[in-house]
Amino acid sequence: xxxxxxxxxxxxxxxxxxxxxxxxxxxxxxxxxxxxxxxxxxxxxxxxxxxxxxxxxxxxxxxxxxxxxxxxxxxxxxxxxxxxxxxxxxxxxxxxxxxxxxxxxxxxxxxxxxxxxxxxxxxxxxxxxxxxxxxxxxxxxxxxxxxxxxxxxxxxxxxxxxxxxxxxxxxxxxxxxxxxxxxxxxxxxxxxxxxxxxxxxxxxxxxxxxxxxxxxxxxxxxxxxxxxxxxxxxxxxxxxxxxxxxxxxxxxxxxxxxxxxxxxxxxxxxxxxxxxxxxxxxxxxxxxxxxxx
Numbered sequence: 001x002x003x004x005x006x007x008x009x010x011x012x013x014x015x016x017x018x019x020x021x022x023x024x025x026x027x028x029x030x031x032x033x034x035x036x037x038x039x040x041x042x043x044x045x046x047x048x049x050x051x052x053x054x055x056x057x058x059x060x061x062x063x064x065x066x067x068x069x070x071x072x073x074x075x076x077x078x079x080x081x082x083x084x085x086x087x088x089x090x091x092x093x094x095x096x097x098x099x100x101x102x103x104x105x106x107x108x109x110x111x112x113x114x115x116x117x118x119x120x121x122x123x124x125x126x127x128x129x130x131x132x133x134x135x136x137x138x139x140x141x142x143x144x145x146x147x148x149x150x151x152x153x154x155x156x157x158x159x160x161x162x163x164x165x166x167x168x169x170x171x172x173x174x175x176x177x178x179x180x181x182x183x184x185x186x187x188x189x190x191x192x193x194x195x196x197x198x199x200x201x202x203x204x205x206x207x208x209x210x211x212x213x214x215x216x217x218x219x220x221x222x223x224x225x226x227x228x229x230x231x232x233x234x235x236x237x238x239x240x241x242x243x244x245x246x247x248x249x250x251x252x253x254x255x256x257x258x259x260x261x262x263x264x265x266x267x268x269x270x271x272x273x274x275x276x277x278x279x280x281x282x283x284x285x286x287x288x289x290x291x292x293x
Contacts, residue, residue, distance in 0.1 A: 071188035
């Protein structure tokens, strides 16, 4: 099962299109998937946009009455994916932004890397076509600025938020109760990378070449401010990757040999998902026609 996690705040203009694009991707890619979305007390009608999609897609919607912030929403989605999974060493959790600043077209390659043995796959968008110049500069400088303070595997991917996690890896760093992420925005993404990289046995970075969507709204954080938050957060992190942790027997498919480093060969197709042809996203406030998702 692939859990697609979407934290959303005031994304009414883009989130519906994003979900429908995810549906189209998995119709062609043929993996079983679920959409998990948190609406963090949006004030622009995001909840009204999401309601009809919940009837047409394999979607679980969590709505906050009071805003809790990006970090709390992201952590809640990760915990929800862990609680839903019955095969954590096979299942994947993929994080993607609701503002369409990241393309669902890049999801298949991230998932293939997990199927080939990786535990954490990071999308490196530093050379993505169509990215605003300030954001491109921030993404390229962030790893250099953070490296003296935080020794984190995969830091070269920079300010990336599009990631694929093996659910078993997420379960290991989510052990225990209470909030884990102290920062917000890209700073929270850095904290999450530190936690995940300390538990992952194999980490891969995938360059992203998909152009930025013309539909995306203004970024959720200005690039320069996000860069400064990222650097401030890195000063509090002195994290080195932990040695491999013996895997628990949490499903029926244990690993028989240690994974190889590097790209690896592509894995199998996995479980087949729902098939069907996407007719297009729901229009206006009308509920979409029920179809195979």
